[in-house]
Amino acid sequence: MKRKSRVGLSVLAIVISLVWIFPVYWMLNSAFLPTTVLERFTPTFLPFGGSWRNFTSAMDDGTFFRALGMSVAITLIVVFFCILFAFLAALAISRFKFRGRKTFIVAVLLIQMLPAEALFLAQYKMMSSLGLLNSVIGVSIIYIAAVVPFTIWMLRGFVAGVPADLEEAAMVDGLSRFQAFMKITFPLLAPGLVASGVYAFLQAWNEFTVALILLPAEDAQTLPLWLRGFVQASATRATDWGEVMAASTLVAVPVIVFFLIVQGRMTSGLVSGAVKG
Amino acid sequence: MSSPVTSPKRQAQSEESIKAAEHASKAKRRARRAPYWLIAASIGILLVGTGYPTAWQLVTSTQSYGLAQQFGAAAEFIGLQNYIDLLSDAEFWQVVGRSLVFCFVVAGLTLVLGLAFALLMNAVNKAVRLILQISMLLAWAMPIVASMTVWTWLFDTRRGVVNYLLDKIPGVDMYRFDWFASPWTFFLMAGIIVTWMSVPFVAFSIFAGLTQVSDEVLEASALDGASNSQRLRLIILPMIKPVIAIVMLLQVIWDLRVFAQIKILQDAGASGSKFDLLGTYIYKVGTGSNDFASAAAASVIVLILTISISWWYVRKLMKEED
Structure with missing residues (x-):
């Protein structure tokens, strides 16, 4: 039975x-x-x-590589600054007690919930008045602001996981606070930094809504916008689904590879707040 | 870096002790300031990227802002008029209602399936579990735009696999059925797609929670004669309640903002306000008719909705923080 x-x-x-x-x-x-x-x-x-014919014809007009370049540039900027900013902030909230710490954490958690859909008009107005529409910088600023809260929250868990006693012991041995941190804690944080970097990568690489608003010009498209444009162009002459699916595959494969590498860490980072204790 | 105020009393002290005191207090002050320097970059980018837009949204939502203002005319303050207009607009209420129903139905379905799949992962042997997990992971990893493109192909009227397979069922005529024609089938399709892409996250999170339930407790309860359903109801579910609560909350918030999915489905052949949820509604009002003020007011309503839903979650996390 x-x-x-x-x-x-x-x-x-x-x-x-x-x-x-x-x-x-x-x-x-x-x-x-x-x-x-x-x-x-x-x-x-x-x-x-x-x-492979579908793949070659999906790539042959060169727009794919332009979009790929755009996506790579934005993603690199976002990943770098997110890790840097989030790392510093995570350090502050898990290693120091200071006035406004709690407010900062609440703000970070709340901002993480804000839907892009409720802000995109304002972001469009802001970037257009700064002359940053269709530019890598404009969209990167918005992405960093959108991704940094979660990476702070994720890294905070990792920094808190390294006992401060270890650093203090090293300081007793004559290292400065900074040296102790760089020699003892930083290496132990590597997995956390990788995980948050990949999270930032996925967000920046896949993002659609903000890109749609801030990158209206055809030569400023990122890969998701390129794929959407490709589908629409194909639809005007009875969609060639083979080509369209080849285009989707081109956009999806890098993400799937990265995702499979790091998913374990991402889930545990995401739910650690809930399961812990 | 203000210089310390030198009082006459202090002047009387010896030069050296002053220097020592200054040095110590400087170091202390630097230590006190350190965390603020560390969070400065994050605060800066958040102020620019989300703070300013939110403030702009709030201000604009109280102004009359249309085509004339696009060409440089100063916007006029009209108080809550935009909100009043919006809230007395039947179409807006329909969009809000539709969004909430869509959100809660899809989030509920996602949660039930996610929980069921997590329990299933826990029940089957290692090989089968791995197959299930890899399949879920691949679905989860797909970029939204890519999966929406595949799904429009699956639901294609002429050559879609969905119609082909449903048509095979005896007595069902789905030959060239157009899923994009009526809002009901449109949102049924959207619901299926969003559920498909969201279930893996829920299943993995709950499964992670399940692995924390200790085997000893379960064995002990089995010895005491608890049935399977009793164990699920009385032991497992209460122990994973925190995970379920948070996953559900995130899901509700995410399903309230399904802009990309709905937009791409609309691109594939459905237009008209009957096919709108809040995200696409704001997009249309803001970009199509250039009525930034109404769009801003609608955005603020979405913000309030989201924040009031998240508030509970944030408070719970803050309690753990202490």
Whole structure:
């Protein structure tokens, strides 16, 4: 009886896995199939037509590489400054007691909840009056501000996880506070820094809403905007789904790779506040 | 860095002790100031990136701001008129209602499925669990724009797999069914997609919580004769309640702001205000009709909605902080 129900659960789990992975599979599968096959009434479920033609035609007008460059530039800036700012702030709130500390934490938590959808008009007005529309800097500023609260919260957990006693012991041995920190605590924080960097990467790489508002020019598009434009352009002459799926795959693959590398740390960072204690 | 005030009393002291005292107090002051220097960069960027826009939003929402102001005319202060106009507009209430219903239905469904999948991960053997986890991870990792594109292909009227498969069911005629034609099927489709992309996060978070429930407690309860459902209800659920609460809250907030998903689905063939949720509504009012003031007022209402929902969560986290 117990055995039977266990087999039943395993079957159920496999069915769910298949349902959940199907869209991802379908994207890859369609990307490799020629248009003539995709236009047939009966879908082709078996994997991989094995043709790279969709990929080459999705990339051939050069707009893909321009968007890739834009995305890479923005992402690098966001990741660098988010890690730097969040690291300093996390240090402050987990190593010092100071007036306004609590207010700062509450503000950080609340800001993290603010929806981009409620701010984008103001951000548009601000950037247009600063002349920063369609620029890497303008959109990066907004992204950093949007991502820094969560990275502070994430890193705070990591900094608090390194006992201050370790630093104090090193200070007794004659190191300055700064030296003690750099020699003892900093190396132990590496996983936390990597995790928050990847979080920032994913946010900046995938962001759509703010980019749509702040980067209206075609030559300033990031990859998500490029993909949307690609779909729309294709729709004007009866969507070529093979090409569109190849384009989606190009946008998705780097993210999927990074995500798989770090997901364990990200989930634990996200829920540590809840599970702890 | 103000220089210390020198009182006559202090002048009487010897030069050296003054210097020592100064040095000590300087170091102390520097230590006291250090945390403020550390958070300065974050505060700066937050003020520019979110603080100023929020303030602008608040100010603009009390002004008359339309096309004339676009061309440089000064905006006129009209108090709460924009809010009054908005709140007496039946269309706005429909959008708010639709957003809230969409948000709570999708968040509820996501939570139930996420909890069920987490329990399933816990119940099956290692190999099956790994398969389930990899599949969830891949779905989670997909960038929103990429997954929305795939889903519009899956729901495509002519060659979509969804229509093809549903049509196979005997007695169901889904041949060339247009999901984008009516708001009901549009939001059903949107709900399915958003649930698909949100369940993995919930499942993983709850699963992480489940692994913290100790086996000893469960064994002891089994010895005491507790049935499976009793164990779930009386032991497991109460122990993972904090995770569930936070995941649910985040989900509600996220599902209230499903702009990208709805926008891309609208691009694929549905327009008109019947297909709007709050995000797309604000976008249309602000960019389409250039009525920044009404859009700002609507944004402020969304802000208030979000903050009042998050307040509880922030307070709970703050309690843990002490």
